[in-house]
Structures are given as C-alpha cells and as structure tokens.
Amino acid sequence: MEVRTACSPQDEKHYDTKRLREEFLVEKLFFENEIKLVYSHIDRIIFGGAMPVGRALKLEAGDELRANYFLERRELGLINIGGPGVVTADGVAYEIGSRDGLYLGQGTKDIVFESESEENPAKFYLCSGPAHRSYPAKRILKDKKAEQPYDVEILPENKKELGTLEDSNHRTINKYILPGQVESCQLEMGMTHLEPGSVWNTMPCHTHDRRMEVYLYFDLPEDAFVMHYMGEPQETRHLVVRNEQAVISPSWSIHAGSGSRNYTFIWGMVGENQDFDDMDEVLMKDLR
Numbered sequence: 126m127e128v129r130t131a132c133s134p135q136d137e138k139h140y141d142t143k144r145l146r147e148e149f150l151v152e153k154l155f156f157e158n159e160i161k162l163v164y165s166h167i168d169r170i171i172f173g174g175a176m177p178v179g180r181a182l183k184l185e186a187g188d189e190l191r192a193n194y195f196l197e198r199r200e201l202g203l204i205n206i207g208g209p210g211v212v213t214a215d216g217v218a219y220e221i222g223s224r225d226g227l228y229l230g231q232g233t234k235d236i237v238f239e240s241e242s243e244e245n246p247a248k249f250y251l252c253s254g255p256a257h258r259s260y261p262a263k264r265i266l267k268d269k270k271a272e273q274p275y276d277v278e279i280l281p282e283n284k285k286e287l288g289t290l291e292d293s294n295h296r297t298i299n300k301y302i303l304p305g306q307v308e309s310c311q312l313e314m315g316m317t318h319l320e321p322g323s324v325w326n327t328m329p330c331h332t333h334d335r336r337m338e339v340y341l342y343f344d345l346p347e348d349a350f351v352m353h354y355m356g357e358p359q360e361t362r363h364l365v366v367r368n369e370q371a372v373i374s375p376s377w378s379i380h381a382g383s384g385s386r387n388y389t390f391i392w393g394m395v396g397e398n399q400d401f402d403d404m405d406e407v408l409m410k411d412l413r
C-alpha cells in the first residue's frame with residue numbers, strides 16, 4: 126500500500142509541477158493481477174484498483190492497517206469500469222457488470238475479485254473509509270433491474286442531469302452510494318459522465334470543508350487529457366491527468382476539470398457530513 130500524507134494549502138501553493146503531481150496525482154491504479162491501493166492520511170481514505178486476469182485476487186489488510194482483515198474497521202465501495210466480474214464476499218458471489226457497483230460493510234472478512242473473461246477483464250475501482258458499524262451489502266445497478274434481495278437500482282433522482290452544451294458542461298451525475306439509497310458510515314460514491322462536446326466538470330466549482338474527495342478519470346483515449354484544477358479558490362493550480370489516473374482533493378481545494386474531449390469520472394468522498402449538497406460554492410467571478 127502506498128501512503129500519502131496530508132498537506133497544507135500554505136505549502137501547496139509553492140509546489141512546482143513535479144511536487145504537485147507527487148502529492149496529489151496517482152498515475153496508475155490498474156495493474157494486471159494486482160490490487161494497487163493508496164492510503165491517504167486525509168480522512169484515511171484508501172482508494173485503488175483491482176484487475177484480475179485469469180486468476181482471483183484476495184483483498185488483504187497489509188501491514189499498514191494493523192488489522193486482522195481489510196474491513197475490520199472499514200467499509201468499502203467499488204465501481205467496475207472494465208468488463209463483467211465477480212466479487213465474492215464472505216461466500217456470497219456478487220456478479221458486477223460494467224459500470225455497476227457494490228457496497229460492503231464493516232466486518233466483511235473475505236473479499237475476492239475475479240473477471241468473467243481474460244480478454245475483457247474487470248477493473249474494480251475501490252474506495253474505503255474508516256467505519257464503526259456494519260451496514261448491509263448492496264449491489265448497485267446502473268441500468269439493470271433489481272433481481273436479488275441485495276440489489277439496489279440507482280433512483281431516478283440520483284441520476285442527475287446538469288449543465289448545458291453552451292456552457293460545455295452538460296453531464297449526468299450518477300450517485301451510487303449515499304443516504305437514502307445505500308447506507309454507509311461516511312463513504313459516498315458516484316460516477317459522472319460528460320456528453321460529447323462538453324468538457325467541464327464541477328464548474329461552477331466548490332470546496333467542502335467537511336469532507337475530502339478523490340476523482341478517478343477514465344474513458345479517455347491515450348493522447349487525450351483532462352486539466353484538473355485544484356487549490357484554494359484564489360490560488361488555483363492544474364494537473365494534467367490522463368486516462369485512469371486519480372487525483373486526491375483535500376477539503377480546502379476546489380476540484381474541477383476541463384478535458385481535451387468528453388470523459389467520465391468517479392468521485393469518492395469521506396468525511397463527517399453525508400449531505401451531498403453540503404458544498405461551499407465558489408462564484409465564477411471569484412476564481413483566481
């Protein structure tokens with residue numbers, strides 16, 4: 126597990142490109158037959174990728190957690206951005222299609238990831254935060270109908286269309302894990318898709334003092350990129366982000382992006398407030 130420390134905005138504003146990228150960007154999360162995890166001291170989020178190809182991968186606590194198993198004191202959310210796969214948790218096999226999700230509560234002991242085929246492997250993007258009680262496991266279906274008792278369909282009000290082509294920010298925010306749909310201790314997760322011709326996410330932008338966020342950008346061709354904007358609203362900086370790279374966003378930082386074309390991203394948040402709309406809005410005229 127890679128460990129990243131927290132950082133003050135007083136320091137961050139002096140960073141050059143290399144240092145900014147070392148602190149806030151994760152350049153590769155999906156490695157064949159590996160579970161790559163990043164542990165950030167910021168709200169103790171752990172995020173990463175699991176990409177099983179022809180064999181099963183077991184989630185281990187590692188030395189860093191000093192726990193008997195990964196979810197002993199944590200909860201986990203995931204969204205599959207690859208081909209169909211299976212996540213087996215304490216003997217229950219959850220079939221996770223492309224763009225579907227899964228929530229596993231604190232206390233889940235054995236977690237194993239598999240792909241249905243080697244040619245089109247699953248890519249499970251994982252987000253985990255500290256947890257103090259166990260909520261039920263839920264499979265989250267983006268477009269399919271619920272079949273199993275543990276299934277949840279994304280509610281119509283949690284597929285929120287926002288923005289316009291004129292403002293280059295026409296997009297749909299699909300909320301997967303949040304109160305009223307999938308209960309959790311603190312984790313919230315979702316996936317935002319931009320329409321062709323729209324390139325801006327989260328503009329007008331915001332900060333949220335009560336929670337941090339991680340963005341995973343994907344659905345980008347190799348030579349395309351997203352300029353991700355971070356920093357305090359009057360001290361903005363940018364990161365050039367490529368396909369399947371992730372950005373850590375501290376509570377004091379804006380998090381927005383403009384792509385060289387449209388793209389998709391997954392947001393994962395932990396902190397003390399689960400009200401999705403609890404944001405400190407930044408007016409367009411106030412950005413520097």
Ligand SMILES: O=C[C@H](O)[C@@H](O)CC(=O)C(=O)O
Binds near residue numbers: 328
């Ligand atoms: O706090 C909320 C997160 O920043 C994202 O959900 C925002 C987002 O997906 C968007 O506006 O495109």
Ligand SMILES: [Zn+2]
Binds near residue numbers: 331332333338380
């Ligand atoms: Zn946000």
